[in-house]
Amino acid sequence: MTTFKRASIDRPAYTLPGQYFTSAEIFAREQEQIFARQWICVGRSADVPSAGDYRLVEIAGESLILLRDHNQRLCAYYNVCRHRGARLCTEMQGRLGETIVCPYHAWTYRLDGTLATARYMQDAPGFRREDWPLIGATVAEWDGFVFISLASQPVPFNQAFAPLIGKFQAWDVGRLQRGAQIVYEVAANWKLIVANYSECYHCPLIHPELVAVSPWQSGRNDLTSGPFLGGYMDLTHESMTLDGHTRRPPLPGLDPVDRRRVYYYSIFPNLLLSLHPDYVMAHRLLPRRPDATTVICEWYFAPEIATAADFDPSDAVEFWDRTNRQDWHVCELSQQGVSSRAYRPGPYAQSEGLLWQFDQEYLRVMAQE
Known part of the structure; x- marks a missing residue:
């Protein structure tokens, strides 16, 4: 049975010092320590309802493409071409169709992030398309909300959110x-x-x-x-x-x-x-x-x-x-x-x-x- 109680403090407790609300250095640390590592809510599953639908979301200063692939799976990719780093998508939302095409040199990616074509790269020494997929971030859905973690190895969502699962x-x-x-x-x-x-x-x-x-x-x-x-x-x-x-x-x-x-x-x-x-x-x-x-x-x-x-x-x-x-x-x-x-x-x-x-x-x- 769930127990509810009044808010309380069992010792003298004080607000945070002022620099936690004003310091650019602390704000930058928050972006790296919190927003680039935790599970961040970026919207609702319904924001990208069908295959090819996408929205741009921002986390810790990074632009990511949140999309639904042809298997109806939600994916998130850094909005960065693997060739010269150009932004791939510039509109905040839209429909991609079959692929994501870089506007700079037309490197073309499938919705699962794999590189489909790279113009005139066949003669580049050591180049293999399979080595250059889009860089992804981890996505989770919970109660209709979408969460993304930029961490390389985030705590599994169901573990991190265990107190809320089914609540x-x-x-x-x-x-x-x-x-x-x-x-x-x-x-x-x-x-x-x-x-x-x-x-x-x-x-x-x-x-x-x-x-x-x-x-x-x-x-x-x-x-x-x-x-x-x-x-x-x-x-x-x-x-x-x-x-x-x-x-x-x-x-x-x-x-x-x-x-x-x-x-x-x-x-x-x-x-x-x-x-x-x-x-x-x-x-x-x-x-x-x-x-x-x-x-x-x-x-x-x-x-x-x-x-x-x-x-x-x-x-x-x-x-x-x-x-x-x-x-x-x-x-x-x-x-x-x-x-x-x-x-x-x-x-x-x-x-x-x-x-x-x-x-x-x-x-x-x-x-x-």
Whole structure:
């Protein structure tokens, strides 16, 4: 049986020093130590639904081609020709057909990454086409999300994500369809955004709409250490909407308890997953600079709802767009404050226990050789 408990801290605990949010050197280390080694969420399986469909994704400053091959297998390749290094794809998404052709010298690759043709290379000493496939990265799919690891030998996904495998089965997240997307540019460090997501200490001060439908002190957590953190908050109305009501029915797999809760989980390092009774929302973080993060927020609904002629997700989108913008504002205020020479690490409150645990996981990963 899953045990949920309040966030707590069992010793004096303090926020990270300011350089962790402002230093270009630390940001560069994060890109190498975290984003180039961990499993990074890059989108949804439905983004590349058919053979030949592709999207460009960026991880740790690298451009990768995420595509589905002729066996319907998801693949990811560095967007780099093996000849002279030219970018292969320049459009953010599209359909490749049978091959990937370099625009510079027309080296041509099959969708499985193997080199099909290399113009006038047959006389090059020692050249063999089989020696020059595209460089790939490891891909995993989980609950409809796509993850990529740039590590040469990543921890197997099912091992790394063992605490989450099957955990959200009742929501059937892989079946849900995207009903809306908003992309935000936030002038704050990515860790401040994760921290803000992980506590409701601030909620009665800046989220009047949220506390009207979900008591801010109701949070209880079942994942309280490591790379995955979170739990639930009570829901006193039908849905997280501005008036608390919706015409959508609850997702069909939920029991009566889960229909009165919203679950919030941070999935290290860049996915924030929010599971509601009638929809699921995800924030995907793309760190740009120490003080800048792109946040892609998406809402997912049951397909029978999302494909209906009268489908209208605006009640959920308006609620969270307002809440998001309230959050981004205080995250940007935090970024401005931690950039001051007057800033010193401050004490965490008991209700900020998950933030301290996130810091411990972050520091552990940053210290790895």
